[in-house]
Amino acid sequence: xxxxxxxxxxxxxxxxxxxxxxxxxxxxxxxxxxxxxxxxxxxxxxxxxxxxxxxxxxxxxxxxxxxxxxxxxxxxxxxxxxxxxxxxxxxxxxxxxxxxxxxxxxxxxxxxxxxxxxxxxxxxxxxxxxxxxxxxxxxxxxxxxxxxxxxxxxxxxxxxxxxxxxxxxxxxxxxxxxxxxxxxxxxxxxxxxxxxxxxxxxxxxxxxxxxxxxxxxxxxxxxxxxxxxxxxxxxxxxxxxxxxxxxxxxxxxxxxxxxxxxxxxxxxxxxxxxxxxxxxxxxxxxxxxxxxxxxxxxxxxxxxxxxxxxxxxxxxxxx
Amino acid sequence: xxxxxxxxxxxxxxxxxxxxxxxxxxxxxxxxxxxxxxxxxxxxxxxxxxxxxxxxxxxxxxxxxxxxxxxxxxxxxxxxxxxxxxxxxxxxxxxxxxxxxxxxxxxxxxxxxxxxxxxxxxxxxxxxxxxxxxxxxxxxxxxxxxxxxxxxxxxxxxxxxxxxxxxxxxxxxxxxxxxxxxxxxxxxxxxxxxxxxxxxxxxxxxxxxxxxxxxxxxxxxxxxxxxxxxxxxxxxxxxxxxxxxxxxxxxxxxxxxxxxxxxxxxxxxxxxxxxxxxxxxxxxxxxxxxxxxxxxxxxxxxxxxxxxxxxxxxxxxxx
Numbered sequence: 001x002x003x004x005x006x007x008x009x010x011x012x013x014x015x016x017x018x019x020x021x022x023x024x025x026x027x028x029x030x031x032x033x034x035x036x037x038x039x040x041x042x043x044x045x046x047x048x049x050x051x052x053x054x055x056x057x058x059x060x061x062x063x064x065x066x067x068x069x070x071x072x073x074x075x076x077x078x079x080x081x082x083x084x085x086x087x088x089x090x091x092x093x094x095x096x097x098x099x100x101x102x103x104x105x106x107x108x109x110x111x112x113x114x115x116x117x118x119x120x121x122x123x124x125x126x127x128x129x130x131x132x133x134x135x136x137x138x139x140x141x142x143x144x145x146x147x148x149x150x151x152x153x154x155x156x157x158x159x160x161x162x163x164x165x166x167x168x169x170x171x172x173x174x175x176x177x178x179x180x181x182x183x184x185x186x187x188x189x190x191x192x193x194x195x196x197x198x199x200x201x202x203x204x205x206x207x208x209x210x211x212x213x214x215x216x217x218x219x220x221x222x223x224x225x226x227x228x229x230x231x232x233x234x235x236x237x238x239x240x241x242x243x244x245x246x247x248x249x250x251x252x253x254x255x256x257x258x259x260x261x262x263x264x265x266x267x268x269x270x271x272x273x274x275x276x277x278x279x280x281x282x283x284x285x286x287x288x289x290x291x292x293x294x295x296x297x298x299x300x301x302x303x304x305x306x307x308x309x310x311x312x313x314x315x316x317x318x319x
Numbered sequence: 320x321x322x323x324x325x326x327x328x329x330x331x332x333x334x335x336x337x338x339x340x341x342x343x344x345x346x347x348x349x350x351x352x353x354x355x356x357x358x359x360x361x362x363x364x365x366x367x368x369x370x371x372x373x374x375x376x377x378x379x380x381x382x383x384x385x386x387x388x389x390x391x392x393x394x395x396x397x398x399x400x401x402x403x404x405x406x407x408x409x410x411x412x413x414x415x416x417x418x419x420x421x422x423x424x425x426x427x428x429x430x431x432x433x434x435x436x437x438x439x440x441x442x443x444x445x446x447x448x449x450x451x452x453x454x455x456x457x458x459x460x461x462x463x464x465x466x467x468x469x470x471x472x473x474x475x476x477x478x479x480x481x482x483x484x485x486x487x488x489x490x491x492x493x494x495x496x497x498x499x500x501x502x503x504x505x506x507x508x509x510x511x512x513x514x515x516x517x518x519x520x521x522x523x524x525x526x527x528x529x530x531x532x533x534x535x536x537x538x539x540x541x542x543x544x545x546x547x548x549x550x551x552x553x554x555x556x557x558x559x560x561x562x563x564x565x566x567x568x569x570x571x572x573x574x575x576x577x578x579x580x581x582x583x584x585x586x587x588x589x590x591x592x593x594x595x596x597x598x599x600x601x602x603x604x605x606x607x608x609x610x611x612x613x614x615x616x617x618x619x620x621x622x623x624x625x626x627x628x629x630x631x632x633x634x635x636x637x638x
Contacts, residue, residue: 042361042423072393078416082441084423093412097397104361104403122401 002027003311004193005127006220008206009036009048010065011232011240011297012199013055018303019197020056020126023311028127029189031216033201034112035132035139035174035209038157040089041079043099044106047157048206049116049131050098057123065240068094088162113183130189132210135180139205143167156205165245172205172249174212182215190219195314198229198271200239200295203259204246211271221266226273226314229263230306231256234278234295257283260290274313276306289313321346322630323512324446325539327525328355328367329384330551330559330616331518332374337622338516339375339445342630347446348508350535352520353431354451354458354493354528357476359408360398362418363425366476367525368435368450369417376442384559387413407481432502449508451529454499458524462486475524484564491524491568493531501534509538514633517548517591519558519614522578523565530590540585545592545633548582549625550575553597553614576602579609593632595625608632 001023005016007030016030033048047066054060054068061069071092080087091099098119105115111134120129139156146167153173159165190196198207211217220227233256238244244254252262256277264270265287277283278295291313297303320342324335326349335349352367366385373379373387380388390411399406410418417438424434430453439448458475465486472492478484509515517526530536539546552575557563563573571581575596583589584606596602597614610632616622 041419042426043419072391072412074391074412075394075416075419078413079419082416082420082438084416084420093391093393094397096415097394097401097403100360100362100394100398101401101403107361119401 001025001195002029002189002193003195003197003314004029004031004189005197005199006031006201006207006210007048007052007199008033008201009051012048012201012206013052013060014297014303015197015199015230015307016052016127017055018297018300018307019310021300021304022307029130029185029193030127031130031132031183031186031189031210033132033206033209035137035205036156036160037136037138038089038155040086040091041084042103043091043096044103045089045091045099046102046112046116046131049129050095053120053123053125053129056125056127057120059123066090067092071095086158086162089157090161111184113185128185128189130186131183132186132216133180133183133213135176137174137176137180137209137213139209140173140175141167141169142171142173143169160242165242169245169249172246174209177212178214180213182213182219187215187219190216190223193223193225195225195311196220196223196227197310197314198227198263200230200232200297202232202241202243202246203252203262204243204250208250217271220271227266227271228274228276228310228313229260229272230276230310231259231278231281231283231295233259235281239295255283256281257285260285260288276309276313320344320514321348321508321512322514322516322633323348323350323508324516324518325350325520325526325529326367326371326518327352327520328370331367331520331525332371332379333616333622334516334518334549334626335371335446336374337616337619337626338629340619340623341626348449348504348512349446350449350451350502350505350508350529352451352525352528354456354524355475355479356455356457357408357474359405359410360403361422362410362415363422364410364418365421365431365435365450368448369414371446372435372439372442372444372448375444375446376439378442385409386411390414405477405481408476409480430503432504447504447508449505450502451505451535452499452502452532454495456493456495456499456528456532458528459492459494460486460488461490461492462488479561484561488564488568491565493528496531496533499532501532501538506534506538509535509542512542512544514544514630515539515542515546516629516633517546517582519549519551519616521551521560521562521565522571522581523562523569527569536590539590546585546590547593547595547629547632548579548591549595549629550578550597550600550602550614552578554600558614574602575600576604579604579607595628595632
């Protein structure tokens with residue numbers, strides 16, 4: 001059985017861990033958002049790829065959900081002592097080694113997919129870890145500049161980390177997406193998978209960014225296997241992250257139903273065959289098999305059960 | 320009073336500290352060897368500039384003589400866990416912040432002299448810190464490859480750090496030196512200084528490399544002030560570093576007299592007006608005022624006294 005999961009960072013990583021527990025014999029391909037990627041202090045940083053890699057490779061800081069366990073912050077403090085901006089990004093010492101290896105390989109001309117495979121040699125994440133694209137696509141957020149009052153585009157990380165998504169956003173712009181192509185293996189994996197799962201990641205700046213790469217949306221729609229989505233919204237609030245700050249920007253209601261309808265039914269020009277919402281949540285998505293199951297990934301067992309529910313919704317084998 | 324010191328790393332840095340103590344009101348310009356510079360893991364590393372900057376800025380590890388006090392090695396260990404070569408270079412976490420700032424500025428197009436000035440803003444070394452050149456000049460060592468037995472050029476750092484200078488060397492090659500020009504301010508400083516001092520640094524791969532930049536040797540010869548050299552060889556052995564491994568490669572005897580004659584008298588086409596050798600050492604250098612004084616920089620007081628002896632040999636003001 002081959003399962004393809006579209007994933008962002010923390011939520012996607014945890015779901016993948018549960019999936020590996022639920023289906024230990026399955027071949028799993030993770031197609032990961034790279035729209036959060038950013039170059040800081042000359043280092044190329046891929047937050048979602050690293051979160052998935054560290055989580056599945058048992059290197060993650062479980063409490064924070066991102067970054068390395070046992071992390072230290074010497075380099076960050078020293079950069080601040082030099083007055084080197086920005087100072088608001090959590091750049092840990094252990095993490096920096098990953099960025100150094102990645103930056104050096106990218107500078108040497110290797111595509112991100114090859115770099116990701118090289119890094120994964122160490123972490124052995126147990127899934128095939130694919131960046132959504134080898135081309136650079138960076139999400140920017142159009143905000144009203146607090147000083148001038150005029151619209152200004154800032155990098156997603158600046159909005160997300162520095163401003164905690166508190167600056168009112170008028171739109172998201174995927175810089176570079178028009179020239180991007182799906183990463184090597186992405187379309188082929190989607191086409192042939194027995195099931196495609198949208199992890200409970202941010203529908204706008206994670207899953208939405210992956211789907212925005214020309215060719216990926218069409219490949220999902222053409223998938224042989226069933227497409228199952230998992231709502232990141234429970235009882236009208238984001239489970240983690242700040243999806244509730246992103247959905248209104250694109251005109252989507254912050255509810256399991258709102259997100260389900262945003263993705264839409266594959267039978268009606270959309271993407272989903274099934275949609276998992278949290279027990280107690282109501283959602284009507286025309287043409288989609290909506291199922292209410294516990295969505296909280298509060299323990300390894302709960303996460304595995306959620307993954308099993310997604311597999312169940314995907315049916316046994318091709319639709 | 321304006322004093323220009325040609326310097327390498329540890330010995331040059333310690334001498335400069337003594338000079339600032341001996342002549343607290345003097346203007347001091349350090350022209351520092353950059354032939355040891357190397358790019359590792361995508362980071363541009365300038366060992367001698369950093370050693371001088373950290374030493375004079377009170378950030379140096381006094382026991383090692385190089386690198387930052389209170390250093391940690393997290394990034395280095397992590398790079399090794401990725402199998403990222405080389406693993407033999409001592410790349411500390413605190414130190415890495417310096418290299419990140421430098422690399423980022425160089426990549427943005429700033430010349431090394433500007434980068435050095437920016438880094439020195441933090442450290443306030445109390446001297447004007449000038450790289451010998453803004454152009455990249457890297458010392459390579461021609462050795463017999465231990466595996467093939469055939470000559471091969473390796474980077475100086477590989478010879479020095481990895482092989483502890485134990486591989487027999489047949490020559491040193493300053494890659495890039497033909498296209499190098501003296502760094503901004505170097506020639507002007509040499510021309511107008513009241514004294515020029517060669518720190519007790521390696522005569523081949525530190526002072527020799529500085530003098531190898533086209534224009535610097537001529538500027539030393541044309542200096543208004545007296546030129547005073549300090550022997551790095553005491554009783555036939557290198558005080559620190561491995562000058563005794565380098566001198567034979569260029570056909571110079573490992574002795575205070577050998578090095579003094581190698582530099583030669585300014586009155587006879589060479590560089591020196593005065594030459595300081597260690598108490599007890601004998602040296603005859605035709606045309607040069609040879610003085611025997613204690614050269615061991617074994618305490619702040621001893622180092623200050625050595626600097627004072629150099630100032631004395633330079634005379635009061637212009638020759």
